[in-house]
Amino acid sequence: MLKAWHRLAHENELLYLFLNNRVAQLAALIALLTVGGAALSPVLSPTDPYDIASIDIMDSLVPPVWSDGSDERFVIGTDDQGRDLLSAILYGTRLSLFVGFLSITFASVLGVSVGLMAGYFGGRFDAFVMRIADVQLSLPAILTALLIDGIARGILPREQHDSLMIVVLTFAIGLSLWVNFARTARASTFVERNKEYVQACEIMGMHPVRIMLVHILPNIMGPILVILTVDLAVAVLLEATLSFLGVGVPPNQPSLGTLIRIGTEYMFSGEWWIVIFPSAMLITMIVSINVLGDFLRDAFNPRLR
Amino acid sequence: MTSLLNIVDLWVKFPTRFGEFTALNHVNLDVSAGEIHGLVGESGAGKSTVGAAIMGLLQSPGYVSDGEISFMGNNLTALSDDAYHKLRGQRISMIFQDPQTSLNPLLTVANQLMETIRQHADISHNDARKRAVELLEVTGLQDVENRMDEYPHQFSGGMRQRAVIALALCTNPELIIADEPTTALDVSVQKQILELIRNLCTERNIGIILITHDIGVINEITDRVTVLRSGRVIETGDTATVLGKPEDDYTRALMAAVPRLDKRLHRFKNIVSDDEFSAEDTSWRIDDASADYASEWLLEQSALQQSKTSNHKSESQLLEVPQISGTSRAPGASLSDGEPKNIEPKNSKPKNSKPRQAILSVSELAVTFYSGQPSWFGKKEGFKALSDISFDMQPGTVLGVVGESGSGKSTLAKAIVGLVDPSAGNMTFRSETLPPGSARTRSHPVRRQIQMVFQDPYSSLNNRKTVESIISEPIEFYGLATNKQEIRKLVASVLDLVEMPQRAMLKYPHQFSGGQRQRIAVARALVARPEFLICDEPTSALDVSIQAQMLNLLKDLQEAFGLSILFISHNLAVIRQMADNVVVLRNGRLIEAAETEQFFSSPADPYSQMLLRETPSLRFLQSPI
Numbered sequence: 055m056l057k058a059w060h061r062l063a064h065e066n067e068l069l070y071l072f073l074n075n076r077v078a079q080l081a082a083l084i085a086l087l088t089v090g091g092a093a094l095s096p097v098l099s100p101t102d103p104y105d106i107a108s109i110d111i112m113d114s115l116v117p118p119v120w121s122d123g124s125d126e127r128f129v130i131g132t133d134d135q136g137r138d139l140l141s142a143i144l145y146g147t148r149l150s151l152f153v154g155f156l157s158i159t160f161a162s163v164l165g166v167s168v169g170l171m172a173g174y175f176g177g178r179f180d181a182f183v184m185r186i187a188d189v190q191l192s193l194p195a196i197l198t199a200l201l202i203d204g205i206a207r208g209i210l211p212r213e214q215h216d217s218l219m220i221v222v223l224t225f226a227i228g229l230s231l232w233v234n235f236a237r238t239a240r241a242s243t244f245v246e247r248n249k250e251y252v253q254a255c256e257i258m259g260m261h262p263v264r265i266m267l268v269h270i271l272p273n274i275m276g277p278i279l280v281i282l283t284v285d286l287a288v289a290v291l292l293e294a295t296l297s298f299l300g301v302g303v304p305p306n307q308p309s310l311g312t313l314i315r316i317g318t319e320y321m322f323s324g325e326w327w328i329v330i331f332p333s334a335m336l337i338t339m340i341v342s343i344n345v346l347g348d349f350l351r352d353a354f355n356p357r358l359r
Numbered sequence: 360m361t362s363l364l365n366i367v368d369l370w371v372k373f374p375t376r377f378g379e380f381t382a383l384n385h386v387n388l389d390v391s392a393g394e395i396h397g398l399v400g401e402s403g404a405g406k407s408t409v410g411a412a413i414m415g416l417l418q419s420p421g422y423v424s425d426g427e428i429s430f431m432g433n434n435l436t437a438l439s440d441d442a443y444h445k446l447r448g449q450r451i452s453m454i455f456q457d458p459q460t461s462l463n464p465l466l467t468v469a470n471q472l473m474e475t476i477r478q479h480a481d482i483s484h485n486d487a488r489k490r491a492v493e494l495l496e497v498t499g500l501q502d503v504e505n506r507m508d509e510y511p512h513q514f515s516g517g518m519r520q521r522a523v524i525a526l527a528l529c530t531n532p533e534l535i536i537a538d539e540p541t542t543a544l545d546v547s548v549q550k551q552i553l554e555l556i557r558n559l560c561t562e563r564n565i566g567i568i569l570i571t572h573d574i575g576v577i578n579e580i581t582d583r584v585t586v587l588r589s590g591r592v593i594e595t596g597d598t599a600t601v602l603g604k605p606e607d608d609y610t611r612a613l614m615a616a617v618p619r620l621d622k623r624l625h626r627f628k629n630i631v632s633d634d635e636f637s638a639e640d641t642s643w644r645i646d647d648a649s650a651d652y653a654s655e656w657l658l659e660q661s662a663l664q665q666s667k668t669s670n671h672k673s674e675s676q677l678l679e680v681p682q683i684s685g686t687s688r689a690p691g692a693s694l695s696d697g698e699p700k701n702i703e704p705k706n707s708k709p710k711n712s713k714p715r716q717a718i719l720s721v722s723e724l725a726v727t728f729y730s731g732q733p734s735w736f737g738k739k740e741g742f743k744a745l746s747d748i749s750f751d752m753q754p755g756t757v758l759g760v761v762g763e764s765g766s767g768k769s770t771l772a773k774a775i776v777g778l779v780d781p782s783a784g785n786m787t788f789r790s791e792t793l794p795p796g797s798a799r800t801r802s803h804p805v806r807r808q809i810q811m812v813f814q815d816p817y818s819s820l821n822n823r824k825t826v827e828s829i830i831s832e833p834i835e836f837y838g839l840a841t842n843k844q845e846i847r848k849l850v851a852s853v854l855d856l857v858e859m860p861q862r863a864m865l866k867y868p869h870q871f872s873g874g875q876r877q878r879i880a881v882a883r884a885l886v887a888r889p890e891f892l893i894c895d896e897p898t899s900a901l902d903v904s905i906q907a908q909m910l911n912l913l914k915d916l917q918e919a920f921g922l923s924i925l926f927i928s929h930n931l932a933v934i935r936q937m938a939d940n941v942v943v944l945r946n947g948r949l950i951e952a953a954e955t956e957q958f959f960s961s962p963a964d965p966y967s968q969m970l971l972r973e974t975p976s977l978r979f980l981q982s983p984i
Contacts, residue, residue: 070376250819254883257776258836259799259806272823 071353081345088339092147099141100127104307109136115325131327133308133316139327142308143335149309150336153223154290160228161289162282165235170266170274172236173243184240187233195288196295198230203301216304223302227292231285238281242274276354283347287340294336310336363566364390364413364534369426371405371412371590382408382421384590392533393564395557397581397598399571401613401902402873405590406570410536413568414453415443431533449479452527456539458519462511468495468522469507475529494525499555517548524555531563538570545763545929550973553580572902574617575975578602586610616907618932620974623955626914627907627936643862645851653852657888657920716790717751718891718923719775724748724784726770726947744770745947748784752940754890757917757924759938759955761931761970767947768927769814772893775925776811788891807837810889814896816876820868826879827864830854833887853882857912874905881912892917893925898933910936931974935959943967 062069072078091098101108113136116125124131130139172180190198206222207215246252247270255265296302297311305312310332317329371383383405390396398406411417413428415435428435430451438446455461463471472491476482482490495503498521511519520540527535537556541549557580560567569581577584577598584602585595586609594607605611616627725748729741745767752758762768773779775786777796786793788805799806813819820829830850833839840846851861857878868876877897884892894913898906910933917924926937934941934955941958943950943966951964962968 250813250815251821253778254811254813254819256778257806257809257811258833258887259801259803260836261801269821269824273821 068353072349075349077345078349081342081349084338084342085346088147088335088342089151091144092151095141095144095148099138099144100129101138101141103137103142103145106306111136115320115328117325118327130331131325133313133328134320134325137308139313139331142313143310143332146308146310146313146332147335147339149303149307150290150293150311151339153220153227153293153303153309154286156220157224157227157293158231158282158286158289160224161231161285162235162278164228165232166239166271166278168232169236169239169241170243170270173240174247174262174266174270180240183236187236190230190233195230195292199226199292199296200299200301202226202229203296207301216306219302219304223293223296226296227289230292231289234281234285235278238277239274242277243270246270246273280347280351280354283343283350287343287347290336290343291340362389363392363394363431364388364568365427365429366409366413367427367429369409369412369428370424371408371417371421372424373421382590383412386426386587386590386592387595388568388585388592390534390566390568392566393560394583395560395567395569395581397569397571397577397584398587399574399577399584399613400587401572401904403589404587406572406587407538408590409587410453410538410568410570413534413536414447414451416447448475448532449530450532451534451536452530452532454520454523454527454535454537454540457543458516458523459511459543461523462519462526464511467508467510468514472507472522472526472529475526479530490529491525494528495522497528497559498522498525499551500525515548516544517551520544520548520552521555524552524559528559528563532565534566534568535559536568536570539572540569541576542571542573546931546973546975547763547969549576549975556580573975574602574614574903579975586613613904616904618906618910618930618936620932620935620959620971623935626911640860640862643860645848645861648848648851648855648861650852650855653849653856653885654919656849656852657885716754717787718754718789719752719793719925720750720787721775722749722785724771724774724786725782726767726774726779727782728779743947745774745781748944748947748949750942750949750952752923752925754923755921756939757926757937759934759941760925760927760944761929761934761941762944763929763970765946766944768929768944769895770947771944772811772895772925772927776809776893807833807887808889809891809893810884810887811893811895812877812880812884812897815900816873816880817900819880820876820883822868824867825864826850826854826866826868829868829879830864830883830886833883837887839886839888849886853886854879856885856916857882858908872905874901874909877901877905877909878912881916885916889922891923891925893927895927896929897926899929906933913937931959931970943970 116132118131172183203226294311297309298315303309313332366388369386373380473487476487581598584598586593594610726745727741777799780795831846942952951967
């Protein structure tokens with residue numbers, strides 16, 4: 055077992071580089087802790103912030119335990135409605151990551167399939183799709199997301215808003231991020247498409263869909279994996295921004311962005327902890343994911359080593 | 360002659376995470392002024408490392424661990440970086456392999472020369488320009504004054520290499536290291552560049568180290584030669600002695616592997632086998648899987664097909680050499696080489712059997728490429744990659760297609776397999792019309808009957824799949840076998856047939872060398888049970904000894920299965936060894952079509968004669984092989 059591990063660590067390029075990169079290891083550890091903490095939030099958090107019945111308005115704005123007037127039950131204090139901040143952050147991170155993962159999956163599936171087809175078939179389809187991508191790229195992602203969000207709010211009946219908000223959010227973030235995937239997938243497909251193994255498949259008369267999915271896709275996964283990591287951070291950030299602006303998740307299910315928005319209102323009246331702790335959580339998470347993304351990019355690109 | 364460069368007991372090591380790799384092991388080398396010293400060896404032999412060590416440009420983390428490089432009495436290994444920088448370019452210059460990348464595409468040729476000249480000598484702009492003109496004239500560039508202000512992309516490959524040589528001469532160096540200077544060039548240009556190097560060497564009394572893998576080039580111009588293998592000097596001495604009477608087994612084997620232009624050998628003999636497999640690899644076997652099993656499986660089908668298509672022929676009958684007839688008909692009479700090319704009229708009878716149906720017949724084929732999007736206004740204009748190609752190919756024969764780069768060889772192959780659409784002309788395969796690629800249905804039978812082996816074994820196999828799934832894909836795709844067990848057994852057997860250990864099926868392509876990968880590519884083509892194989896430069900990316908193994912393998916397979924092969928190569932000697940008939944292409948036109956022996960003894964067309972003359976001959980290779 056140990057011997058097999060040693061051999062793997064020696065032969066697998068990615069694993070080898072990872073084991074020799076302290077920064078990447080640290081980032082992976084932090085990312086793992088945040089993701090783990092978020093996933094296990096129902097178990098880990100002391101209270102359930104979604105449960106209105108358990109919240110007491112009398113507990114509002116309690117400072118962290120090391121300050122005067124603190125309460126043993128709330129380790130890092132409470133927010134304006136008396137929710138335990140630690141629980142809110144854990145649940146909020148879970149929500150943020152959930153939306154992030156969901157939207158990035160949506161964006162990558164859409165972007166990669168469009169990019170694959172554009173790179174493989176070329177011609178008019180390629181020109182058409184890539185011009186759309188160019189137009190979208192000229193708008194900031196947040197604008198695209200706001201636009202879609204606004205349209206969805208206009209179309210959907212008011213009573214379904216809260217239940218469908220997460221779906222809308224995912225859709226909005228996903229649609230604003232697919233371009234990156236499409237462009238990367240298209241460029242890599244272009245390179246692979248002209249390689250002889252693809253020609254061999256074409257000579258056999260293999261169906262283009264099979265060529266794309268079975269033969270080309272595994273060969274372009276490297277760069278896509280990099281974008282996947284980097285854009286996951288972007289998606290989480292986008293969700294936080296939308297929630298901060300008040301168009302994101304419903305207020306009774308606070309995400310990190312919502313918590314930060316609430317916090318800013320109290321920042322100058324002395325209740326600093328409401329904004330600082332969620333922000334710290336968000337920054338730590340984004341930085342660790344980005345560092346991992348950078349590590350992957352370097353690992354897949356030998357010229358940068 | 361005094362010794363210009365003297366390398367004594369040089370060791371170069373590269374530390375890697377798998378331990379230290381010894382790139383050069385106890386290398387001695389001695390170069391005098393006015394001498395061309397050849398360094399020859401296969402890839403990985405350490406030829407380029409010697410050059411890099413002399414220049415002090417060893418790629419990090421490589422280092423000289425021991426030994427001495429003395430250049431005109433100075434020990435180079437003890438030089439400081441600053442002193443080395445002065446020496447480099449000033450007294451030792453280098454000519455690189457690819458003139459495309461060794462010139463800066465954003466600067467004019469004149470600017471690059473002048474920059475180098477002024478870097479090393481404190482002279483005015485005008486003087487530097489004069490000097491640049493002189494140098495370019497020395498290298499034999501035509502119309503220097505006008506052309507030197509052009510950019511590298513406006514130069515042809517040969518002209519670029521002349522500019523690179525001029526660049527190397529800028530500072531009157533005493534030693535020039537030429538690393539594969541002619542590998543990227545066509546034979547006709549190669550000859551001129553080699554002559555130029557020879558002249559420079561004698562006229563200016565420069566010592567030249569010529570690094571190459573091509574024994575023909577070594578034979579052509581070097582005075583002395585050193586044979587390297589895996590970082591060790593195998594043999595060194597006068598070129599005539601080393602090549603004419605090689606002492607070492609490796610040198611002998613290397614010479615034997617070089618395809619000969621002057622006669623056709625049935626097989627290459629005594630070739631080095633450096634594809635060594637571990638015991639673990641060779642002992643791993645699948646039950647009942649063997650080369651015999653594979654050939655039975657392949658033959659069973661081809662026998663079936665033979666009886667289906669024509670009157671049944673025995674295998675031995677398939678092996679006889681049928682005739683080819685080729686025609687090149689240009690519209691109108693304005694064809695420069697007007698004489699008819701019919702070697703054998705199309706319906707003349709082969710000597711001792713009834714006329715056979717051509718397996719592939721191409722008539723007046725033309726392919727035109729349109730650059731970019733076709734213009735919406737006016738007539739479409741395009742580049743004619745092929746025009747008026749007509750030839751017939753008899754079943755069971757090998758047709759060699761020769762031509763320089765850009766002659767349309769690969770386009771011809773692509774048109775036949777359906778990767779590009781012909782703009783005119785017909786193709787018939789087994790007396791049925793072969794539809795152009797875009798009209799060829801996905802389930803068309805020729806998709807299986809015609810298979811292709813590509814040039815670059817590094818890109819022709821999908822790196823993300825195991826060898827097993829690469830080879831089994833055609834079997835499953837064409838439905839040649841359905842039982843998983845059976846497929847596995849077939850894959851193992853076919854690997855055996857192409858002389859690979861069966862355990863290779865568990866690995867990924869990147870774990871194999873170029874030659875081994877090419878064998879896998881052949882195996883993939885074979886399992887489709889093709890009747891017609893197109894080999895597009897299948898050996899040009901391989902070392903000579905591997906090339907010899909590969910050619911042997913292809914010959915064996917061709918004989919065993921009566922395959923018809925369209926064999927594309929730029930190398931006349933390889934064609935001579937492989938082909939029964941030859942067609943010569945030039946700028947997309949068919950220049951000559953002939954039977955191989957006849958072509959090599961008396962080529963009809965002036966262009967063919969030129970090609971034959973320019974191919975480096977192996978005059979020292981007199982020893983009977």
